[in-house]
Structure formats: structure tokens, C-alpha cells
Amino acid sequence: MDRQPGWSVRLKLTLSYAGFLMLAGVLILTAVWVFLLRSYPSGMLVRSVLLRGFGPAVAAVLIFLLIFGLLGGWILAGRMLAPLDRITQATRTAADGSLSHRIRLPGRQDEFRELADTFDTMLTQLETHVAEQQRFAANASHELRTPLAISKALIDVARADPHHDSSELVDRLHTINTRAIDLTEALLLLSRANQRSFTRENVDLSLIAEQAAETLHPLAEKHGVTLHTSGDITTTTGSPALLLQLTTNLIHNAIVHNLPHHGTVWIHTSTRPTTAVLTIDNTGEHLTEQLVATLTEPFQRGTERIHTDQAGVGLGLALVKTITTAHNGTLTLHPRTTGGLNITVELPQPPQK
Template sequence: MGRPRGPSVRLKLTLSYAGFLMLAGAVPLAAIGFFLLRNGWLRTNEQGRWQATPGTSFVQGFAPMAAGVMVFLLLFGLLGGWLLAGRMLAPLDRITQATRGAAAGSLSHRIRLPGRQDEFRELADAFDTMLVQVEAHVGEQRRFAANASHELRTPLAISKALLDVARNDPHHDREEILDRLTAVNTRAIGLTEALLLLSRAEQRSFTREPVDLSLMAEEAAETLLPFAEKHGVTLEAGGAIAFTTGSPALLLQLTMNLVHNAIVHNLPEQGTVRVTTSVCPHTVALTVENSGEQVPEDLVASLTEPFRRGTERVHTDHAGVGLGLAIVKTITQAHDGTLTLTPRPGGGLRAAVELPACGPARGEAGKRCRASATVT
């Protein structure tokens, strides 16, 4: 930041220790001198100089002795303060070195400060925790960039191949090529829109307003009902009025993604999807449950990563772009909520989104929620 160099913290602490030590010594010495004066053991002569009264000759050495004591305290305070400050600030030096390493790109280093818990160790532990989170986030972003590049390159490569075929083989069925180009282009547009939606949710660039999750569930179920019937899936929606605050468009997209995911990742026939909303004292919940094959625990833990489609149980003609649950997770976090994915004992998945409730404790937002609930 271009700041001018100032005295080190160690020097400041050393001077502080020495100053306090001299002050601690000066106070009793001053008190002794005042006591001697008050009891007449010291008096002034005609020349205005202090002299000891008869019988108290030991007082004559008081001033030199006091000066000697102060010099000793100064030297002792400087030396002792310098050593103590260095010992106390040693953990801070380790934290500084780790910070510089992290700034240079070394995120795998950890401080792991030994000893009992104190302020420095709390700072070191907090910094280690931050490094773990940053390293995981950077790794996730690198995987995301690599996967996104691959996903975007695929439709472009297919389009180039189709155009080469049309150019080199004029007798080839052009309608077929156009149909395939349209399908590839539609997929590329869907992927791009999903990436833009993911970025928008991460930046939280939206206006918050009261939203009833039960209406989101009903709209998503009504919109996707033909899609569910086409795949032989029974779709049900119900539950309590559940108000939260956020973006209606993003929360609807969240619900649509969950329901669509539940329909696609289902049994080949006679599958079920149930969408419910519920209200707790401080939160509201949207739950989507679907039948299907048994889902391994290790697969569930990675389903919210971008471009993870769960290919073990997905129909190949409805693989999607692999961002459905990643978008759900991002939208949930942008609304200060939590997403929990749990395998169902009989097969399938249970996805529960829990968001802050919109109520009287929310101030003006709560008033708008109550007004909206009254109108509803």
C-alpha cells in the first residue's frame, strides 16, 4: 500500500515496558522523598539547597541512589522488554510468513501454532481454517473452469464438424445437418444461460422481496407436469404457506431445477415426485422427494458440484448441462439458506432447502410479508 516505514511493534512494546517500569519505580521513590520532607528530615539552607537534618545523614545519599535506581530500571526495562516482546511476538511472525506464502499462491501451508489456546493461537487457527476454505474454493473454481471449457468446447467442435460435412459433401442431407446444428446450438445456449444464472446468484445481484415458496412449488409442478407424465412419473405438490425474502425468479428457478432433477433421476416407470413446503419458528423449507435407484452416500456428497450429473442413475437422453443442483446450491446460499441432500431408504433422493422465514422480526420486510399473506 506504499505506507511509510514506522517503528516496529517490538520496539514500541519495549519502550512501553521500560516506561511503565520506570514509572513504577519513580512513584515509590517520589513517595519516600515526600515522606522525608514532610517529617523534617530534609530542609533548605540559606542558599536554598536541600540538606539533611542532624542525625539523618543517610538521607544525603537518597538523591544519587534514586537516580541510580532509575537508570537501572531504564536499562533493565529496555533489555527485558526487548526480550519479552520478541518472545510474545514470535507467533505473529509465523502468521505473517504464512500470510505472505498464501499471498504468493501457496495455499497448502498451515501454521499449526503449538501451545495452549490464547489470542495468537485463535488467530492462527482461524487463519488455517480460512486457508482450508480458500484452497477448497480455488480447487473447485479450477475444476469448474476446466469442466466449463470442456462443456463449451464440445458443442463448438460438433458444430464445426457438421459445417465441414456440409461444405465437403454437397449431396449430404442438409435438413439433417440443420436439425443437428439446431440441437447443438440449443444445448450451447442452455449451458451459457445456466452459467450466467450461476454467476448472477453468486454475486447476489438481485432485489429481495417477499416470496411464498408454496406458490413456487405449485408453479413448478404445473409447468413440469407434462414432462413428468411423459416419463411416467406421478407429480404431487402441497404444503403450508411459507414466506421468505429473496428473488422470485431465482427461487422459482431453484424449485424448477429440483423438480426437474427429481423427474429425470427417477424410475423408468411408475416413479413419484412429491414437493412440499413447511414452516418452522424461524425458517421455511421446500422439500422435493423422488423415487429411484439407491443413491450411494459418496455420490450424494458430490452432486452439487458443477457438471456432476450422477451418470450412474441418469437417462442418457436427459443428461442436461450438469449445473442443476449446482445452481440450486448457489441460489440457496445467496438467500442465506442451506441445501441438504439425503438418500431415501427405499431408493431415490430427498432434497431439502431451508431458508430464513419472513416474519414480524424482519422489520419492514416482515410487514410486507404480513401484508402479502393477508392479500393472499
Template sequence: MTSRGAAGGKVQGMDRQPGLSVRLKLTLSYAGFLMVAGTLLLAAVWLFLLRYVPDRATLTSEDASGLKGVFPIRSHLLNEFAPRAAVVMVILLVFGLVGGWLLAGRMLAPLTRITDATRLATHGSLAHRIRLPGRKDELRELADAFDGMLARLEAHVAEQQRFAANASHELRTPLATAQAVLDVARSDPSRDPAEVYARLHAINARAIDLTEALLLLSRAEQRSFTREPVDLSLLVEEAEETLLPLAEKRGVTVEDFEDFEDFEGEPATAHGSPALLLQMTTNLLHNAIVHNLPAGGTVHVSTAAGPEHVELTVENTGERLSPELLATLTEPFRRGTERLHDDHAGVGLGLAIVKAIVRVHDGTLTLAPRPAGGLRISVRLPVAPAPHPYDRAHTEQFRTATSE
């Protein structure tokens, strides 16, 4: 086994000894099959002729010309048949080799294009596409699948590059701000130290929040978690209780927010990580509260369960969102309202984390603008397998304890 980093231009692979090409193997296979078929055919002809040829000479009665006819014997037939059969076999061998070589080349031509595209992708050229013409077959399905993989890789690499650039910028901002605060404090010794400490504390807290969000996003992408049944309606209640002070401060009303016993969401049991799904629910509610109307805003949360999927829906009032802006809301470090810069504006990773969590749980995330303004976000996740009766009773006890 050999391996080298991307900088070395070589990926992990196996050391293999030189061998015959696939084209040559197919050519020999075609020629060999043709020789076997020719041998069987000549053998059948030979056996057929033997039925009508005696093993010794036989004289017939005298004919009108006074001559006697003599039937051929097997030795004569063999002397005549064998050389001609050998010529036929040589012709079949040559025809099989030449025809097999041409036929194998024609059949493997698409594979050559796929191999060339793979080499280009190995060297970093992800924009190349095979676009193999012709009707659907196994090789064209392979080429189409490879083109789709290249498109996803290109989009993923571009997304990662944007993410790295944005993350560097976002991490640099608090550091540069802290440096500026320290420079001002150094140049002005009379400045109140308490004010400097407060500003540095706020800057440091924001940097910590950003770092923790980046770590959470990385952990979500790794799928390194244990799946278990999780009731989304319970997570909604927990997230609502956590965000109650923020909603009250901003004057946002969350329906059924003040009386959790009247929460109308259906029990919706998904299959996944309780911690990640709680983070997803909290991010959705936080986003709906923060990006809302300046005053008198509302948030509506609901859960529903179907035979195959469970759904969590969060709607909020707010400004009208253009389709162009809506398409970028789940990208890292994008905010629906760029004017927010207070303590609760977030670090721009809320919906990006939601998207990652939904993806690793094999769900779908749908964002749609509300006609009157605001946003409607729906999360659909696969329903959890039917729980054991003991687990169902335990869940009901947990729901009762939470509501009390």
C-alpha cells in the first residue's frame, strides 16, 4: 500500500504488477470462443459424415459404361477433410483476433473517456464532464453517475472554499476588534479599565460562540452519533422554554408559548441524535425570533407525524424575502437581515447547522417565503421504528414530567 497527501499529487492506492489490458483479454476471449465454436462445428460435421462413409472399400455392380463404382472409405475422407479443417481453424483464429480487437476497442471506448475524466479529476479539474452520447446502457449509466459525482464534488469544494474564506473573515473580525480595543486602551491610559474589560469580554464571548458553532457543524457532518427515537414535540417545548426570555425581550409572541400544556403539536418521533435535533430545533426558533418584525412579531411552531415521515414547521413574521436571498439563507455566515448586529444576532451559522443536521438525518429542509412577509421552514425526517411498549410508556412519563 502506498499513500501520499494531495500536495504530492498521489492518492491512496495499491501497488500492482503490470498485466494484460482489458482490451487484449477481451480479444483473446472472443478469439478463444470462436475457436471453440469452430471446433465443435467441425466435429459435428465430421461425425455426420462418418455415418455415411464405410471403414473399408466396397465394390458396386457394373454400370452401363462397364465400370465398377467404389465408395470412399474413412481414411480417404480424413485425408481430404483434415487439411481443409485446419485452414478453416486458422481463418477463424485470425478473424477472431482481428475482429475481437476491433470489437473490444469499440466497446471499451466509453471506458477510456471515463478513465481520462477520472485522471483529470484526480489532478483537480472538477469542471470536466464526460457527457457520453448514445442510448442508455451500463457504461453510459456509469458515465452519467460519474458526471453527477463530479458536479456534487465541484459544488462541495466551492462551498468549502467559501466556507473557509468566510470562517477566516468571521474569526478575524473579533481578533481585529480586540486588537483595536487594546491599542486604544494603550494610547489612552486614562480610559476606564472596566469599559475595556467589558468590551473584550463581549468580543471573546462572540469568538467562543463562533468556534463552538464551527465545531458543532463539523461534528454534525461526520455522522458520528447514535440514533434513537426522539419526539420532536418535546424538543420544541424545551427550546421554547429556553428562548422565552429572548422572545419577551424582543416583543415576539410564540403561539402556545406561555402555556406548554396547551401545545398543539402532535407527538412526532424521529430517529436520530437527541442533542443534534435539539440544536436544530433551537436554531430554528432562535432564527424565527431574531429575524422578525421590530415589534409585535409572531412565531408559529407545529409538529406532525405521518406513516413514513415526521415534520417540524416554524413560521415567523418579518420582512419580505426575495427568491435570491432565500436561496442563500442556509449557506454559512449568511443572515436574512444583514442589519442585525446586536448580542443575539448569531454568528451566521444557525441555518447552516440546521441544514447539516437535517442532511445527516436523511431528511429534507424546505424554506419558503410567506406572502405577508417572513419565512416558513419545514423539516421532514424519517419516522422512528415502532417503539417497544416499555419505551412508549417511558416516553409518556417523560412528557408528563416535562409538562409539569
């Protein structure tokens, strides 16, 4: 924003300090003058003598207060505003693209130091967010490039050998194209959830869970996994489509990352004093805390746990995390002691009317 040049804050504080000092001096001298008038007998001669003796002293005192106020105010204002200069320099450094700089303002807690600490915290969060976005963009580019490169290779093979069976080529291209479309749609959904551009309404998580479980029942049968759904009415506020996507992703993840045979997935909804809770437990291999901590990162599929070709596009739990955050909820993942994973989503309940 273009602004007209104006006085600096330091100059304004200096003039304010000097002005108040001058005003205090005038009030004090006026009080002395009134006291002198009351202390001496009335008369023109006496008052004339007092005025001749008191006037130059008043002028000298006022000149001294003006100079002292300007000089002292300038020094004091500079000392008081020194932290603000450091904050301003840090802001300019951040505006130039350097997010690693921190103010780290020393001293006891006050308004300036609270502002500096808040700014440092914001820079840390912003730096982390930018790093995540850069890593996500790099991973997304790699994931999108892979199916395109495979498609190009298949087409080159077909062009080099016109007599090659085209049905197999078409099937493979269809599979690769479907995967690229799924990835693109997942990226768009992730972007939509990040922007929180959706209409909120009351949603019953128990119905959402039943709908998602019913949709994924054929996949569960194919993998030999049994689905158990339980829970009472569990109401939250949000987007039905996004919450259905969240639940579907969790159940899908629990099915495909399960035991090779006779696996189980437990889907339960419940309420707490202020939150609606969706819990997904599944059997499976034993997981470490270190591995579980990475599963919500984009394109982290936990490949050591995959026993089928249902690996998805690597955005399942990342999308769950984004949707949960967009709904002001919390997502927690813990490895089960008997193997498999426990995932809990807590979402705010609608306000009581």
C-alpha cells in the first residue's frame, strides 16, 4: 500500500514527551505565581517587582524544559522503540523470502517481547508449512509423472511393433489412466479441504460409517476381512461429502492394510462431552511408533504392510488429516499391541440450542 510520508513514531513520542513536560512546567510555575500573589500585599508596585523578577526565571525554566524534553524524549523514545526496529527488520527479512530468521528478543516479558515471540512462532509455523508444501509439490509431480511416463513407454512399444496385441496395451493404459485420474481427484479434494470452502451442516457420523462400510463391503469380502460397525447417533457439524470421504478412506486403509486372511475391522462411533468420535481399529502386522507417525504424510503408503495391489494413490490418510483439520478436529494414530492400527477422529459437536 502506497502511503504519504509522515512523522516517525519516535518523533511523535519525543514531541509528546516534551509537550507534557512543558505543560507540567507551566502548571507548576502558574501555581508558584498564584502562591506569590497571595503571599504578598496587593499593590501595583509589588506585583510589578514580582513580575520583573519572576518573568525571566519562568522563561529560562520553560526553555530548559523544552530542550530537556526534546533531548530526553528523543533518547527515551529510541530506547523504547529499539525492539520495534528489530521486529521491523525481521519482517522485512521474511518478506524477502527468508523464513529461517528469528527475532529472539531478550529481556523480561512486555508487549514488545510478546509481539516478537508471537512473530517468531508464526515464522516457525510458516517455515514448516512452506517446507511441507514444497515436499508435497515435489511428491505430487513425481506421482503424476510416473503414470504419464509409463503410458508413453507403452505407446512407444506399440508404435515400434504394430503387430503387438493391442488389447493388452489398452487394458494397461486404462489401468494407468484410472490411477492418474484418481490421483488428480484426490489432489483436488485435498486442495478443497485445505481451503475449507464447504458448507457446514449437522452430520450423523454413525450413518456416515454405515454408508462407507456398506460401500466397501465387497472389497472387504475380496480381502477376507470382516467389518464390524457399532455406535449410537453421533452428531457433528461439517461437510457430509468430505466426512464420508474421510470415513471411506479410513475403512479402505484398514481393509487393504490388514492380515492376508481372516482380518477384522472395527468401526465405532461415540460421543464425549464436547466432541463426536469416530474410531477405526484393524488387525494387521505389528507397527512401530516411528512408522505410524509418518502415515499421514502425503504419498506415505507404508509399503512394507501392503499385501495387495490396492495401494491407492498415497493420499488416503493425508486427506483424512486435512479433512479433520478443516473441521477443527483432531486425528490420532496408535499401533495396536496385538498388531494393526487404531485411528481416532474427534470432531466438535454442534452447539446446543
